[in-house]
Amino acid sequence: MNVAVTTPVWGCSVENLIGIAKLAEDSPVEALLSPEVPPYSALANAQIFAEYTKETKVGTWISNIYLRHPVMCAAEAMTIQELTGGRLLLGLGVSHKPVNSRLGIEMGDPIESMRNYVNSVRSYLDGSSDQISLKRKIAPAPIFIAGLTEKTAELAGEVADGLMPYLASTEHLKKLKSCAEKGRSSGSLDSDFTMTTGLPSFISDDLDLAIESAIKGLSGYARLPFYQRVLKLSGYEDIVKSIEEGTNPAEALTPELVSDLALVGPIGRCKETLAKFIDAGADMPIITPNPVGKQSPLEVMEKIIEVIK
């Protein structure tokens, strides 16, 4: 079972990142990935993981394509790839309109922006770009795309090495996988394709508290248009409609929704949910840690490892 874990979405200290990386290295965790919420850099964090691991894959989940020129994204990725001897997974995404707007970023057509960015980064990584006179002899890292809709899943199949959806139900995951396969068959890439799925985790023996934490924790996501769309596509149109009409997401989200889309509650319950997503086609579930009560980042990581074991 290949399961990846992310570090906390809202960031943590370098000391905690190192501690989590060491825990991951001594566990069955396949890959340790960093989110990118400024002022944290996913690539800088992944470089820290690279310094403190020997076997665990490291990567980004996910780097915002609008924050770096593709050549600099490739340059930083190559440094991590060199540090790790080829263990980098480069996750790329378009982030969210409200986030980018606040940073003065005009997203244009996100699908076409992503297509161009991935193709550019790949050409720098494999040395085929004629813009670069300096060459680094490093094996290209696989590129993953964050995708919540069928169109982006198809694009991932066509130009990337994997797809990184988040908050998708098992049924929606199956559709995305099918679209990625369609894209693969129409593209020219012949590398292995990895279907991941992002699963937020709220692990605790206290189920009520875990559900409460999950509703609170996921309510922020439910305000973002892209996640509203994936929730609709996952069968939660009514809940999203209610939020769009002004209901506070923390009141609109239900225990059923969070139990369907996240790992919530005691270890055994979380293992069962994880198994459902693997059965639905996830080659590598990606668990994002969230505290229940006053759990520290390291305590949350220890609980996730228990679920994976």
Place this chain on the structure above:
Amino acid sequence: MMKIGITTPIRGCSIKDLRQLAKAAESAGFYGIFSPEVPIYSAIANAQVMAEATKSIKIGTWVTNIYMRKPIMCAAEAMTVQEISEGRMILGLGNSHKPVNDVFGIDMGDQYEAMREYVTKIKSYADGSSDHYEKIPIKRDLPVFDIHITGLTERTAALAGELADGIMPYLANLEHLRTLYSSAKSKSGDKDFEFTSGMPVFLSDNLDEAVKAARIGVGRQALRPSYKRVLTNSGFGDIIQKLESGTSPEEAISDKLLNELCLFGKSSNCIKQLEAQFNNGSTMPILTPFPVGNQSPLEMMDELIKLLD
């Protein structure tokens, strides 16, 4: 104590070499070690590698291209190096060169205003004063890092004095450096401010080979628009004209230019020139090593260390 900084090789080197160079520079007593940024290398990723490998030497960039990252990502990555190094980060920022940026499809706009806006934003992200944090409340509790600006003209030198903590000119002779320092000082007032002076270095006991390498090395850089300007302002406009008309660097680059702008030949013969930098007002010469013959990065470092003997 005389503060002398050095850079890693302009055209990049392996991570193994970066680590060894940083450790050697620290042991030898250099004040700081800085990474250039020529794609497909990232100066900040390199600085992070060097921060991990050292304990006391200043670490920095010389210089990061402001068009390659959004300011918040530049700040985020610099903050990670600052955290890893426990406060040893110096972020050098520059506009790079039009021919380089053109290759990557970058519209530089008004370089002066672009730099002003970039530095202002980075400072606000680093010190927590940006309104970004009103929506994303994840400030990092770190001491702010120093920011230096490449300043080759009086106007940009004044901008450095106004906004930054230091100036990083390159290829300027003593007289032009005095002009730049004066401009910076007119705006920096009483605040701590670093007046650096970047010098290309071609060290070898074989003087003929060193001179040849220096002529070719400087000749290759001389025709970049911003260097053309600084060389002209340093009194070498006639040499620029010769190079532009097709004269080879070996013929066009004069002994006078080499003597005024570079360190070359035997290390022990360069001490007086280095002292002249301090006597001229430089608080930290930054030496950029170029290979003479087939010198490896570590062999170039051995030559640099002889300067401190």
